[in-house]
Amino acid sequence: MGIYVVVANQFEDFARHENVMSYSALLQALKTSGQSVLRGCKVIAGQGLGRKEIQHAYRMAIASGYADEFDHWNLWTDAELAGQELAHKRQRKNVLISVPEKHDEGLYTANLLLHAENELMLDHLTGQHVQGMVLLEACRQMFLAVTERFHLDDYKPHKRYFVLNEMNVRYTAFAFPLPAQIRYRLIDLKQPRPDRVEVQATMEVWQGEHPVTGVEVKFCVMDAERLGLREATLASRALSSQVSTLRRRLRMTPCTDAQLMTEPISTL
Known part of the structure; x- marks a missing residue:
């Protein structure tokens, strides 16, 4: 056949x-x-x-009369796509995984589901394999989705923010546009204070009988309102530092006619 x-x-x-x-x-x-x-x-x-x-x-x-030929048409594509609340993507085409499922203690799996118009595939698709950055983004979505679905029941803040602290990735083989599965294993989860959850996990992308990509990750989930205030402070500090650097550099640079037509240094 x-x-x-x-x-x-x-x-x-x-x-x-x-x-x-x-x-x-x-x-x-x-x-x-x-x-x-x-x-x-x-x-x-x-x-x-x-x-x-x-x-x-x-x-x-x-x-066209091909009912028998297409009776297994959806064999690989019938898994439910993870939604925005799990994958943190607004457009379906940018979601790369199915809804994660829990197996034994600490192990979760999801299918890799590619869309040709995904944001990471529009401008860089060479050779026959799936690009490494696509697999890495799928793993990123996996840790978001697993955490959102299974690990935040006791987390009080309604609006939360994920902060990535560390990510290590290794590629051991090419992945091709065939079925693949992401396997997530929880290593450690703790909540040192009410507004913060800290997670350590490992992930592997499997195709056939072998892993093709491995990822180790540490991240935390925080109260978005509280983090937003801290982020705004850091953003203001970074901008102030850059403006000060620009002031020093521009004072040392002789003015040209073109520069005289721009905003004066005093406005920086």
Whole structure:
């Protein structure tokens, strides 16, 4: 039995492999009457396809008489996408993970769900593999989502802010636009005071039987209002330092005609 995995057009190099097809090639095949390459095969939606593309291709397949070929179409893409409240992303296309699930004590998993129009894939997609920064962002979303869903029941502040203290990443193999899973293991969680939760965790991106990326992270969750006041103070201090540096540099630089037309130094 033949199998075709359909990936987004952006993965055109990967789509040259046997058993892989780009989305545009799929649509063309569905329009072909007679002996289509799809007849008698199983077609599965792969990475990079958005919900609209997945639904459009399925409706088109059913209308063209390919119900048997598409009976496993959603095998890899039926996981629920993590929402804004978990992944901290306003646009669905920028969410990279499914809703995390809890397994044994301290272990949580989610599926990697790529959208070809994700913010990290629009301007840097080379070769056949998934870029490392995409996997790193997926891990970042994973620790946000796991913490939001499972670890803040006793945390009082309604509006909270995540602060990343430390992140170490290693890449051990290429990841390709195929199914992948993120495994999150909680190492330590403590609440030293009512407005602060501190977390240490490790994550791995698995594809097939092997991890391809590992991440170690330390972060804390804080009261957004309290942190906002501190952030504003630090921002003002940083700006003041830079303005002072500019004043010193501009006093040492001879004025040109162009500089005379700009704002006077006294306004800095």
